[in-house]
Amino acid sequence: MFKKWFKYIAFLGVDTNHLDDISPLKIINILVLMINVLLIAQLPLIGWFWQYSGIWVLLNSCIHIPLFFSVLLLNKYGHFLSGRALFMLAYISLISVSSLAWKTNLHFHFFFLVALFVSPFLYQAWEYRQVRINLFIYFCCYCGLEFYWLNRLQKNNGVTIEETILTLGNTLFLFLAALISCTLVHQNHRLAYSRATHHKAKIHQVLFKTLPERIINKLLDSSHKVNTSIPAQYHFGSVLFIDIVDYTQFCHNTDKQKLIKVLDTLYQNFDTLALQHGLEKIKTNGDQYMAVCGVLEAQACPSITCCRGAMALLASVQKTNQQLNIQLEVRVGIATGTLICGIVGRNSYAFDVWGDTVNRAARIESNGQIDRIQVCQSTYELSNHLLAFEPKTKINAKGLGTIDVYVLSA
Structure with missing residues (x-):
């Protein structure tokens, strides 16, 4: 039960799907919980040691308990900056008033040393100015309270001024050592965050070039689960296949380096045009390029969008021929209907599309006319x-029998 409540409070306002938001917010929530537990546990002790505490210590605890709970409420409803500011003010107020209210020196102001090491983790890496301001405030509070108790001790016990100066200098040296250590911790935190951000950007860049954005977001949202595969989903859309004619012979007659350059240029142009015309690239298989429309993003008429995109891809082939002084010929096949898409398995993720519509588009392409776009009845x-479109013709598609097809006019 306690573990459940602790986890609930620790993650108030934290977006568990974005790990960048966890660190400062979660630490503040945990600190607030610890401080409130200590304040509540301190209430019986105040009564037990009333001669050293008194009414002001009791009021101090009773006022700060709801203040710290207010921090949790602000974080829960997304007001993180306000919650953090209230936490800092409440903490400084609690330590300062506690140091002054108790009739004996319990060295409460040493808690500012603890705050020094915690502060860098309550701010984002780019908030270095806020960290410096916060550390300066802690320094002033610590020095002021230390001087107050040394001055009070000197009056009560007749301590010499030389002893006061030595004690104050020693405590200041301790604080400065802690301050330097804290600064180094913060710099290391910023450097680690910068490196993590840089590597994360590289990973995202690779991911977005490998899988569609919506699929990546789903995978990231479900990354904490054991099985992160995305189950098959049914959509109505169009699928396009474009295939290089006599690819095997072309490979045999072409230098390997030039072959790589040809395919790279051709598919780069295809990728650019597919993005411009609302097509989603699925995969390439040597000489074959596959794209869909209306699957990941709703289209008013995916068949029209797919046909227009196919016309642009066909035109880019002629452009590539002129650019590289080659004579590539292609066939294009398009089919429209129900498509099944998703990611299966756990490793080497690949988004794919299946179904009768895909098979029909592949057969229409393989039985198509050179440098023409052939489509199905739907x-x-x-x-x-x-x-x-040109008048209807019939083709004998393997596994599908005789089907009606149409050729898109130029």
């Missing part, structure tokens, strides 16, 4: 009011 019916 694509034609959904697009012919805006796009022009």
Whole structure:
């Protein structure tokens, strides 16, 4: 039960899906919980040692308990900056008043030394100015309270001024040593955060070039689970295949370095145009390029979008031929219907699309005309009011039998 409540309070206002938000907020929540537990536990002791405490110590505890609970409420409702500011003020007020209210020196002001080492972790790495201001306030409070008790001790016990100066100098030296250590800790924290941010940006850059953004977000949201695969989902959309004609012969007659350059140039152009025309690249398989439309982002008419994107891809092939002085020829096939998409397995994630619509598009492409865009019956019916097609023909598709196809007019 206690563990459950501790976890609940520690994660108040923390977005568990974004680890960058955890550190400062979670630490403040835990500190608030610890301080309130100590203040509540201190209440019986105040009565037991009333001759040393008195009414002011009791009022101090009773006022600061709800103040610290208010920090938790602010964090819970997303007011992190206000919660942190209230926490700092309440902490400084609690230590200062406790040092002055007790009739004996319990060295409460040494808690400012503890605050020195905690402070760097209550701020984000870029908030170095706020950290410096906070450390300066702790320094002033510590020195003021130390001087107050030394001066009081000197009056009561007749301590010489030389002893006071030596004691004050020694405590100041201790505080400065702690301050230097704290500064080094903060600098190391900033450096570690900077490195982590840099590496995270690189990882995200690779991820976004490998998988669609929505799929990445789903994987990250479910990264704490054992099975992070994304189950198959059904969508209505269009799928496109574009394939290089006589690719094997082209590879045999082309230098390896030039072959890599040709494919890289061709697929880079395809990727750029696919993004511009609302297509989502699925994969490349040597000489074959596959893209879909209407699966990850809703499209009013995915068949029209896919056809127009295919026209742009076909035009880019001619541009690549002129640019690299080659003679590539391609076939393009498009089908529209129900698509099954998702990620299966645990390692080497790959987003893919399956179903009869995919098989139909592949068969239409393999039986297509060179440098022409061939589509299925459903694509034609959904697009012919805006796009022009040549008269219907029939093809014998492996595994599908005879199907009707249409060629998109240039």
